[in-house]
Amino acid sequence: xxxxxxxxxxxxxxxxxxxxxxxxxxxxxxxxxxxxxxxxxxxxxxxxxxxxxxxxxxxxxxxxxxxxxxxxxxxxxxxxxxxxxxxxxxxxxxxxxxxxxxxxxxxxxxxxxxxxxxxxxxxxxxxxxxxxxxxxxxxxxxxxxxxxxxxxxxxxxxxxxxxxxxxxxxxxxxxxxxxxxxxxxxxxxxxxxxxxxxxxxxxxxxxxxxxxxxxxxxxxxxxxxxxxxxxxxxxxxxxxxxxxxxxxxxxxxxxxxxxxxxxxxxxxxxxxxxxxxxxxxxxxxxxxxxxxxxxxxxxxxxxxxxxxxxxxxxxxxxxxxxxxxxxxxxxxxxxxxxxx
Numbered sequence: 001x002x003x004x005x006x007x008x009x010x011x012x013x014x015x016x017x018x019x020x021x022x023x024x025x026x027x028x029x030x031x032x033x034x035x036x037x038x039x040x041x042x043x044x045x046x047x048x049x050x051x052x053x054x055x056x057x058x059x060x061x062x063x064x065x066x067x068x069x070x071x072x073x074x075x076x077x078x079x080x081x082x083x084x085x086x087x088x089x090x091x092x093x094x095x096x097x098x099x100x101x102x103x104x105x106x107x108x109x110x111x112x113x114x115x116x117x118x119x120x121x122x123x124x125x126x127x128x129x130x131x132x133x134x135x136x137x138x139x140x141x142x143x144x145x146x147x148x149x150x151x152x153x154x155x156x157x158x159x160x161x162x163x164x165x166x167x168x169x170x171x172x173x174x175x176x177x178x179x180x181x182x183x184x185x186x187x188x189x190x191x192x193x194x195x196x197x198x199x200x201x202x203x204x205x206x207x208x209x210x211x212x213x214x215x216x217x218x219x220x221x222x223x224x225x226x227x228x229x230x231x232x233x234x235x236x237x238x239x240x241x242x243x244x245x246x247x248x249x250x251x252x253x254x255x256x257x258x259x260x261x262x263x264x265x266x267x268x269x270x271x272x273x274x275x276x277x278x279x280x281x282x283x284x285x286x287x288x289x290x291x292x293x294x295x296x297x298x299x300x301x302x303x304x305x306x307x308x309x310x311x312x313x314x315x316x317x318x319x320x321x322x323x324x325x326x327x328x329x330x331x332x333x334x335x336x337x338x339x340x
Contacts, residue, residue: 020223024328027220031213031239031324038209039317042250045202046310049254049261052192055118056264057300060189062116064268065293067182068275070109071175072289074138076282077102078167081142082160099142107135119184126181134174138166182272189268193261203251210247213320214240220324224331235327239320246316253309260299267296 080098110131117123141163167174217240224233271292274285 021332023223024220024332027216027223028324028328028332030216031220031328032321034209034213034216035317035320035324038206038213039246039313039320041202041209042206042246043310043313043317045199045206046250046254046313048199048202049195049257050307050310053257053261053300055192056189056261059116059118060185060192061264061268061293061296061300063113063118063185064182064189065271065289065296066109066113066116067178067185068271068289069286069293070106070113071178071182071275072282072286073102073106073109074167074174076286077106078142078164079282085160103139110135117181117185118188119181123181123184126177130174130177134166134177138163138174141166182275186268186272189265193265195258203254207247207251210243214243214247217243217324220328233327233331235323235330239323239327242316242319242323246313246320250309250313264296264300267292267299271296 077099080102084099110127114124114127114131117127119126141159165173168176170176217236221233221236221240224236271289274288274292277285
């Protein structure tokens with residue numbers, strides 16, 4: 001009977017359309033949820049690495065360089081004062097211009113360290129002690145020794161030994177105190193410049209989410225082709241391309257940043273070691289530290305494209321949320337019932 005045939009055909013159409021609709025809705029939910037989760041984790045992970053590079057550039061590297069340069073300047077100042085005595089130059093010019101220059105450089109270095117040191121209150125306390133008393137005590141011993149007692153060998157020797165003790169006495173001297181500060185700063189540098197387990201997990205979650213997103217987009221395209229008779233959907237194709245780009249570009253930028261951080265950490269270790277392994281060639285050690293610091297600053301210079309990458313990721317995240325919603329909702333409201 002014709003009316004029965006028409007009724008059963010309508011029932012089959014409604015049943016098939018309902019199944020297709022639920023399938024498309026499921027794809028939409030998976031796409032939106034995975035997009036939101038993966039983009040939240042991706043943006044957080046990417047920002048973490050960029051913040052680490054910024055901290056290393058503005059505080060970590062200058063702090064480590066500053067301590068090494070200050071230590072060498074203090075040791076070089078004492079060496080120059082001793083040379084002026086050994087060569088009897090102190091009878092004319094006291095400790096000498098080189099001593100004054102190096103001591104001035106050390107004082108300026110300590111002042112800069114107060115702004116950039118990365119050891120918190122503990123580091124601030126070390127610098128306050130060095131700046132507030134020890135450096136003044138050192139100068140108070142060196143100045144009489146190189147000016148007032150130039151004709152009194154034993155008194156001069158006593159003052160120089162006193163100054164040397166203030167400078168290098170284990171535990172309480174200026175250089176050992178700065179060693180403690182440097183050790184704590186290097187620990188902080190290691191933490192900042194290394195990608196920890198939590199960060200690696202974040203990247204794994206983000207990449208896995210984008211993989212699920214891409215596979216779900218392909219599955220949605222297949223459903224639209226087989227059940228809705230659509231050979232392609234531009235919105236879902238764009239979603240797929242955006243997911244691939246977001247999986248590749250931020251990871252590539254992060255890898256480049258992490259390589260710069262690793263290189264910077266190795267250079268800072270070399271600088272810290274050179275400040276101690278000077279073998280009495282202090283002038284050469286200072287030149288090496290300056291050269292390494294110059295190379296380090298160039299390597300840590302901010303790359304503008306990496307900053308823009310963050311905003312690109314932000315825009316791409318918005319796209320992979322909106323595009324599948326637009327694409328699938330158009331099909332849900334237009335022709336999902338064509339399947340049967």
